[in-house]
Amino acid sequence: MMTDGIDIDAVRGIPVKRYHTIIVGTGAAGYAATDCLYRYGVTDIAIVTEGRTMGTSRNTGSDKQTYYKLTLCGEQQDSVRDMAKTLFSGQCMDGEHALAESALSVKRFLKLADLGVPFPTNRYGEYVGYKTDHDPKQRAASIGPYTSRAMTQALEKAVLAESIPIYDQMQVVQILTDCGVCHGVVCLSLNELEKTQYPFQIFLSEFVIYATGGPAGIYRDSVYPESQHGASGVAFIAGAAGKNLTEWQYGIASVKPRWNVSGSYMQALPRFISVDQDGRDEREFLQDYLKEEDSILEKIFLKGYEWPFDVKKLENGSSLVDMAVYLEIVKNKRRVFLDYTRNPLKEKLDYQRLPKTVFDYLRRVDALYDLPFERLLAMNEPAVQFYRDYGIDLKKDRLEIAVCAQHNNGGLSVDLWWQTNIQGLFAIGEAAGTHGVYRPGGSALNAGQVGAERAALFILRHPDKKNKMSGKILEKQVNVLCEFTDKVxxxxxxxxxxxxxxxxxxxxxxxxxxxxxxxxxxxxxxxxxxxxxxxxxxxxxxxxxxxxxxxxxxxxxxxxxxxxxxxxxxxxxxxxxxxxxxxxxxxxxxxxxxxxxxxxxxxxxxxxxxxxxxxxxxxxxxxxxxxVNPIPEDEEAFEKVWKKYRENGNVY
Structure with missing residues (x-):
């Protein structure tokens, strides 16, 4: 095939492959988009990925990783509009995203359950829930520390059964565009680095779904897995706009391995200590910042519930603990550890002097033991086993921590269908900036699934773009990569x-x-x-x-x-x-x-x-x-919506 006199089966010796849609990424969002497209009948598709088993959703978790969706248990009243209002109330969130994420939350949740993700039900089949942060209801669901991993594995199994091509060891380095329209991607072929002068692979396509995660690599102190880097820069070069890039989520996490120390890790009341860079001069330091002993214990405990750092909880709240840890590391140049072998501030806890909230909780979960490790073991044995799997025995070993980047609430700006300002380029999962300043815990997992379905539905109803890429433009963009390869x-x-x-x-x-x-x-x-x-x-x-x-x-x-x-x-x-x-x-x-x-x-x-x-x-x-765009009003009669749905699936 020829375009403007250039053989696009190869450009400068770089091979070209063609598919209708390319999905970049093999996390929960990328696999969900692939599965949705295939089940909708869009089968000329392929996945490209830097590493099939890399990425955040497969390799991260927390004390109890959450999926946020509409309430499906009990008599507590809930509705699509109520959940949308909760999401929208987090500030700087567009109403169409809040409404779509609410409306499709049950469908996507039940899809995961049908694929085998074992979300717990009671004896009657109700999907039980609990209250997470920034959640006025009990919409949260979880299967434990590895919820997103189980989601990824279940979706991957479905995609593999469909025999969809997966090009592994392909690092996306260029989004191909012409006149504001996306026409595919160029990848660095990691298996070909020393075999050819320009080890690239060109993928031409009508659409690209970008599921590369957030820009995890830009921070040193990060709870993202080390295999996760993100590729937001590639999208910015192509002309994609960023939205709410200032809005992140940070919290206390262990350094090796990278893991959120939320929930019971804090409710067990560990000791916070710091040492110099050589591991000497050990001292407890929270009392240098927080003077009241009882207040220190309460704030440590509350960090379990209130894990993300929050300016609203700074004046006299639990986020003072985060700030103390941060200043001790950055300002005082010391290393900080959690110690579960001894109690904070004193050798023995006086339970009669504990704040009532703390005492009542520890008594309710049968964790009124002498040492932090014993309390943690009583509350959450899998939390102890997790670190044992990495060679850290909290019964005797300290756990190094830092205040780490955990999630970018912002990202690439997308519309109602998760399409960026570049026609044909969709961003889903953490690559998409659909969240605002605050968000309920677990809403990110739901947003990735919803965005995948929205993008797939749009592509189904708009299968072709009218304009084609100029061969001269294609060669020019490939030449930029070749020049970089030569000059570095x-x-x-x-x-x-x-x-x-x-x-x-x-x-x-x-x-x-x-x-x-x-x-x-x-x-x-x-x-x-x-x-x-x-x-x-x-x-x-x-x-x-x-x-x-x-x-x-x-x-x-x-x-x-x-x-x-x-x-x-x-x-x-x-x-x-x-x-x-x-x-x-x-x-x-x-x-x-x-x-x-x-x-x-x-x-x-x-x-x-x-x-x-x-x-x-x-x-x-x-x-x-x-x-911000407000939450759309629902004013159309059933018959009007039904007519539009029959004609084009309600995609405009």
Missing amino acids: MGKQSTVTQIQNSISSNMSEVAAILRKPDDIRRNLERVEWLLKYWKKNIKITSAKELREAFLVRDMLISQRLYLFAMKDYIEQGGKSRGSAVYCQATKDVDSQKNIFNTVYYEADTGEKGNIIQEVYLKNGIPYSRYRL
């Missing part, structure tokens, strides 16, 4: 050093504590590294091409995320969600003070109806602001 080769490798440096900087200046000058300086440094990439990014072997492209993606992602934070500050943005924006001076009456160190002004929700979007234009970052 050097005498000394810098990629690991850059990776460590820029991820450390992000964790220290752009996580829960954000100072305007630090944000600006780091943005300037990232821009310098990108501007002079031919000098800065170097490898000595083709084996390192993967890392070179990862560093490129990290730098582009960091540029947009830091720019979003800088712009938010310049527009008068204040501390909210999981981020404290420090004030330059303490001489303001309205500012709140943490530990005589951090001064900030809390957002009161006045900007909760405004969404920030950022994008690259001619290589320069820009921002735009708009009002």
Whole structure:
């Protein structure tokens, strides 16, 4: 086949494959989209993935990982609109996403149950629920620490049974576009790095569903699995806009292995200690920040329920524990550990002096034991076994922790059908920015499943795009990758050093504590590294091409995320969600003070109806602001909806 005189079966010797739709990623969202497309009859599809067993949904979890959906048990009243209002109330969330995620939550949940995910039911068949964070009902469901892993495995089994091609060891490095329309992707073929000069594979397609997860690699202190990097930078280069990039979720997690220490890990009341970089000078440090002993114990306990760091819980709440841990690591340059072998503050707990909330809970779960380890074992033996599987015995070993990035509530901006501003490019899962400042725990797992179905349904009803890609444009975009491959080769490798440096900087200046000058300086440094990439990014072997492209993606992602934070500050943005924006001076009456160190002004929700979007234009970052879209009103009669559904499946 010829296009503008260029044989597109190969470009510069790089092979070309064609499919109707390409799905990028093999997590729960990517597999869900693949399964939906196939069952809808769109079968000319293929998956490309950097590593089939990599990714967040397969390799992460928590004390009790949650799936958030409409209530399916008991007599508590609930409705699609009620759940949509809960999601929408998290601020900066568009109403169409809130409504779709609510309306399809039961369908997607029951699909997973039918595929074998063992969500618990009572003896009558009701799917029992519990209350999670930011949840006024009892909509949460769980199968334990590995809920998302079981989802991924069940969906994978369904996809494998359909014999859909999966191209493994394919790292997406380019989204092919022409005049604002997506025409496929180019991948770095990781199995071909030393076999050919340009080890790429071109996939041409009508549609691309981007399920690459969040930009996990941009932070050093991260609870994302080390195999998860994200590929948001590739989308930004292609022209995709970012939405709510300032809004993240952070919390206390173990460093090795990367795992949330929420729930019973905190309710067992472990001791918080710090040591110097050489492991000496051990001391408990929470009392340096929090003076009241009883208050310290209550705040440790509440971290189990209130795991995400939250500005609203800073003044006298459990998030003071996160801030103390963060300052001890970043400001005092010490390492922090949880110790389950001894009680905090004293050798023996005085249960009669414990806050009533703490005492009543420990008594109710039969955990009134002498030591934190004994309490944890009584409450949640699998939580103890999890670390044993990694060679850590909490009965005798300390657990190193940090305040870690856990989830990006923002991401690529998408419409009602999870399509980005690039026609034909859809973003689902954590790659999509459908959440706001706050979100109920477990809503991310549901959003990934709902986005998968929405994208698949749109593609079913709009199977073809009218315009085709110019062969000259295709060759031009491929040439950019070839030039990068040629120019990064050097005498000394810098990629690991850059990776460590820029991820450390992000964790220290752009996580829960954000100072305007630090944000600006780091943005300037990232821009310098990108501007002079031919000098800065170097490898000595083709084996390192993967890392070179990862560093490129990290730098582009960091540029947009830091720019979003800088712009938010310049527009008068204040501390909210999981981020404290420090004030330059303490001489303001309205500012709140943490530990005589951090001064900030809390957002009161006045900007909760405004969404920030950022994008690259001619290589320069820009921002735009708009009002959130309200929850759509349901005004159409059944007959009108039925007619539209018969004609086109209600897809406009």
